[in-house]
Amino acid sequence: MTSHDYKTIQYGESHGIATITLNRPDKRNAISYELIDDLLAALGKAAGTDAKVVVLTGAGKAFCSGMDLDNLQQLAGRTHEQNLKDSEIMAALFRTLYDFPKPTIAAVNGPAIAGGTGLATLCDFTLAVPEAKFGYTEVRIGFMPAIVSSFLIANVGEKRARDLLLTGRIFTALEARDFGLVNEIVAPDQLLHRAHELAGQLMENSPASLRATKRLLSSYTQEDLDRRVTLAIQANAASRQTKDFKEGLSTFLEKRKPTWTGK
Numbered sequence: 001m002t003s004h005d006y007k008t009i010q011y012g013e014s015h016g017i018a019t020i021t022l023n024r025p026d027k028r029n030a031i032s033y034e035l036i037d038d039l040l041a042a043l044g045k046a047a048g049t050d051a052k053v054v055v056l057t058g059a060g061k062a063f064c065s066g067m068d069l070d071n072l073q074q075l076a077g078r079t080h081e082q083n084l085k086d087s088e089i090m091a092a093l094f095r096t097l098y099d100f101p102k103p104t105i106a107a108v109n110g111p112a113i114a115g116g117t118g119l120a121t122l123c124d125f126t127l128a129v130p131e132a133k134f135g136y137t138e139v140r141i142g143f144m145p146a147i148v149s150s151f152l153i154a155n156v157g158e159k160r161a162r163d164l165l166l167t168g169r170i171f172t173a174l175e176a177r178d179f180g181l182v183n184e185i186v187a188p189d190q191l192l193h194r195a196h197e198l199a200g201q202l203m204e205n206s207p208a209s210l211r212a213t214k215r216l217l218s219s220y221t222q223e224d225l226d227r228r229v230t231l232a233i234q235a236n237a238a239s240r241q242t243k244d245f246k247e248g249l250s251t252f253l254e255k256r257k258p259t260w261t262g263k
Helices: 031-047 069-075 080-098 114-122 146-157 158-167 172-180 189-204 207-239 245-254
Strands: 009-015 017-022 053-058 104-108 125-128 133-134
Touching: 017 031, 017 207, 031 080, 053 189, 069 245, 080 146, 080 207, 104 114, 104 189, 114 125, 114 133, 114 146, 125 172, 125 189, 133 172, 146 158, 146 207, 158 245
Parallel strands: 017 053, 053 104, 104 125
Antiparallel strands: 009 017
């Protein structure tokens, strides 16, 4: 595999654990196009090395605050075809994480909002500090939580998914654990220690068995997930052509209250 010059993450391997750290602390580790590219490259690398487990975490006080402000500013002028491509790339990132052949552990060190909630909860195991916050906040600013909804229903059921996706509300680590989106709540000074402890437990198992079990679990939902993601990509791109999307984008960037037209 060719080497990749990471600009937005840190990648390291030690004692069978590949650690991927979102490394934009000044931007609260917001998702940029560059970060998606770096993350996909890092996951590709981890899949092909001797690492047995992947730990995903964030630098600084946030895990991931959602989409990058600079990238948001570019969205208004994008064509439908460009919006489709954007949606496909985000879907590819979520799908890569969800179907990753090795066990994955998210060590959520702070807020994980919108796309950040997706990254945090699509890992096999999600550990979170008590102060962590989560939320599928897209509808509050005229966006659509399309891609992540494909995965969320299988995790929490339709009634809970409707609650979280339609209200766009922020929820706590404790609530996330009650919903089944977080496995454990861990003190901040013990977060990475616990992630490594869990990784060690996983590494006592047969790598071939873990890989086969993950492949089997993915196969149960593959056909339905393929259909859902395809629909979500189309819906996400279409929603970006609405007046409410443009209004939501403007109000978010201008920090004012939106005036929705419903169109």
